[in-house]
Amino acid sequence: MEGEVVELYQRPGETLMDRGRINYEPVVAYFLDGRERRASVGSGHTSFNIPVGESARVRALPGGTGNVRMDSAAGMWFVPAVIGLLGLVTLALAALLWAGIDRLLRRRALGHGKSPADEL
Structure with a gap:
């Protein structure tokens, strides 16, 4: 589903694989079951650098658990x-x-x- 990035957290990489890089964790507003919801994608990645206001494809579990993932190879x-x-x-x-x-x-x-x- 399509959502809109409403916040973007930036965190420095702390693991051996991403040390020295910035990981981005967008918060996405999306509609599910006719209601607007907001959720973080739950994990940061260097490829999630999506400016606030831009659209982003996410996958959300039905039932409003707030569990969303970026609809990309890195996200899934x-x-x-x-x-x-x-x-x-x-x-x-x-x-x-x-x-x-x-x-x-x-x-x-x-x-x-x-x-x-x-x-x-």
Whole structure:
């Protein structure tokens, strides 16, 4: 749905990925169920720099919860993409750890199968 930016918060980036950048968090006025509502998009991003008075496409949950997201790739997929990336990194680390432990245990198991004569 179409809304209008009525406020724009600016915050400096504090995480490793956005340090040194300004994140913008617009507050959007929109109509839902015949009533005007205002809501922040709930998260800041460098691409959300929309001047006050400009129109912005948002997605809102029915029922007036005030939960809106920018209707853009950054607004809809940034958090799921970060969570997915963290999951993949964790899975890769777990696979490496498992492979290392498995290799160590296999070496130990083979080492216990030797007879004393083999060591001479």
